[in-house]
Amino acid sequence: MLIIYKFIAILKQIKFMANITTEAASAFRQNLTSLARRLRRESQNTPHTWSTMLLLSAIDHAEDGITPGELARSEDFRTSNLATMLKGLEARGLIVRIKDSDDRRRVRVYLTETARQLLSENRRKRDEWLFKAMIDGLKQEEVDVLLKAGEIMKTIADSGIK
Secondary structure, eight states: OHHHHHHHHHHHHHHHHHTOOHHHHHHHHHHHHHHHHHHHHHTOOSSSOHHHHHHHHHHHHOBTBBOHHHHHHHHTOOHHHHHHHHHHHHHTTSEEEEEOSSOTTOEEEEEOHHHHHHHHHHHHHHHHHHHHHHHHHOOHHHHHHHHHHHHHHHHHHTSOOO
16 A cells, blocks of 8 residues: 555656646746846845955855865866956955965965955845845745755755756
């Protein structure tokens, strides 16, 4: 009997998947892109470019600093472009480069306190706008669905599917 229930569950999943179209996926992507653009606009009261903020955020997410090569791979930058950006960030006092304690040939990149404050303020602005938009523009049920969708989007982003 358990096998039948599992089979029915699989059939329901297949039926569900058959209802998804590339057009629906495209519409979802476009909506997600619109939200990302709006969040980007809401945080533009800074002299730093969006690319700079993304790069600082990537460095921030590395627990023990990050090598330029790791950063280039994770953020899909050309190493030459990244080297130029890192020089600029270092000149503005936003990052420091420190030789790796295990391998002195390698350099790890870390944020300065100034960069941490800049990122924190940038994130705060985006979070405040999103909170206000959700509270003022959505019903509680819609907020609940949106928060659940955020968890699902994270699952998709972390899936490793190419």
